[in-house]
């Protein structure tokens with residue numbers, strides 16, 4: 001069952017409070033809302049109004065009471081990216097949230113997450129929720145980057161218990177395995193096989209670059225996977 005949450009969508013004023021570098025291009029932006037935000041479901045996003053006529057959606061990376069964090073990739077020449085780059089502590093923006101039906105399903109299925117770039121953001125809040133409910137079937141994550149130096153998944157996952165992480169490098173030839181993760185060259189689509197999963201008892205979530213999302217969803221559909229949920233950036 002997909003939880004629609006449009007009843008709780010509301011306008012808030014967000015005050016920019018902190019910026020942290022996660023990688024070369026990706027930053028964590030923290031905001032304080034003018035009141036506590038209720039009824040957020042992990043996976044949902046907000047729409048922030050950055051300037052007259054310029055609103056953009058961003059997945060909610062973390063939300064505690066009135067403290068909200070998003071991950072933003074700064075694109076060269078991006079309109080919103082420029083505003084984020086020049087944002088000053090204390091600046092205020094209106095935002096609508098929580099939005100969207102790309103949310104964690106309330107069941108005990110195994111979870112498999114596919115992401116590129118900031119597409120991992122909604123999965124971090126979903127993983128937190130999975131852990132709270134102590135779902136035991138485990139989590140597999142397939143994360144795609146061009147080069148290993150751009151990886152943010154290892155930094156963002158604080159606890160690897162029950163998590164199997166595969167990082168795919170589309171523009172680097174490296175193949176090795178460490179305790180909590182493995183590195184493989186090639187795109188995400190090369191480095192996973194739906195046959196390795198019980199397709200009835202697994203939920204597949206795909207988020208990020210639209211091309212990657214389409215390709216992964218296509219492979220899963222061809223394999224007759226039942227439970228596929230995706231969000232294209």
Ligand SMILES: Cc1cc2nc3c(=O)[nH]c(=O)nc-3n(C[C@H](O)[C@H](O)[C@H](O)COP(=O)(O)OP(=O)(O)OC[C@H]3O[C@@H](n4cnc5c(N)ncnc54)[C@H](O)[C@@H]3O)c2cc1C
Nearest residue numbers: 056057058059071072073077078079080081118121232233
């Ligand atoms: C539901 C949803 C959730 C989203 N969540 C996030 C999120 O959590 N974090 C996040 O950073 N973004 C997220 N996005 C994307 C975000 O909304 C903006 O589109 C993004 O920040 C770019 O905005 P911009 O104004 O800076 O770039 P724009 O001015 O809109 O575009 C700048 C130019 O960059 C090009 N471009 C687009 N993507 C890339 C790329 N990857 N590399 C190089 N060039 C590119 C465009 O084609 C365009 O020509 C999300 C999108 C959706 C639909």
